[in-house]
Amino acid sequence: MTSTDDQRGPETEIVITRRLAAPRDLVWRVWTEADHLAAWCKPEGFMSRIDSHDFRVGGYWRYVMVGPDGTEYPSEGMFVEIDPPHRLVSTDQFSEDYVAAAGGGLPNGILVTLVLDVAGEDTDVTVRISHPTVEARQQQERMGLITGWNGTLSELEAYLALQQLGA
Numbered sequence: 001m002t003s004t005d006d007q008r009g010p011e012t013e014i015v016i017t018r019r020l021a022a023p024r025d026l027v028w029r030v031w032t033e034a035d036h037l038a039a040w041c042k043p044e045g046f047m048s049r050i051d052s053h054d055f056r057v058g059g060y061w062r063y064v065m066v067g068p069d070g071t072e073y074p075s076e077g078m079f080v081e082i083d084p085p086h087r088l089v090s091t092d093q094f095s096e097d098y099v100a101a102a103g104g105g106l107p108n109g110i111l112v113t114l115v116l117d118v119a120g121e122d123t124d125v126t127v128r129i130s131h132p133t134v135e136a137r138q139q140q141e142r143m144g145l146i147t148g149w150n151g152t153l154s155e156l157e158a159y160l161a162l163q164q165l166g167a
Helices: 024-032 034-040 096-101 134-142 145-164
Strands: 013-019 047-053 062-067 072-083 086-093 110-119 122-130
Touching: 013 134, 024 034, 024 096, 024 110, 024 122, 024 145, 034 047, 034 145, 047 086, 122 145, 134 145
Parallel strands: none
Antiparallel strands: 013 122, 047 062, 062 072, 072 086, 086 110, 110 122
C-alpha cells in the first residue's frame, strides 16, 4: 500500500476523538455491521448506501454517501486489521468512477484506524486518518474531512441513543 513516496508520520495524520454514551460492544456492532452502517455513516442531510461490506481481513468494502442534491460520493477500501471490539483498520480511497467524474486529483492511499476504549459506561472513539503525504492531508482538510467526520460521529451518537432506547 505504501510506496517510496509515502511520507506517513504525525504530520500526515488527522486524529478525531469523541466520547460516546454507549458501551463499547454496541459501538463496535453498529460500526461493523452493514445494516447499522447504512443508518448512520454519513453527515447530517446525506443518505448512505452500502454497496459492499465483506467484513473480514482482506475483505472489500464500498460505501456511497448521497448528498442532498443527489450527488454520490463513493469510497472504497479493504479491511486490513480487525481486532474486536477494540481496533479496526482499513484502507480508504475515492472510487475510480468518482475520481474520473471529479476530474482526478483526489487524495487516495488513506489508512483509517478506529480505536474504541472503554471509559466507564461510555466509549472513547479515536479515528486516526493517515495520508501518504502532507499535501494529501491538507487537500482532505480543505475538502471538509474534519467537518464531515465530526458530523458523521454526531449521526453515530444519535443512532446509538436510539439503539439503547430499543428503537
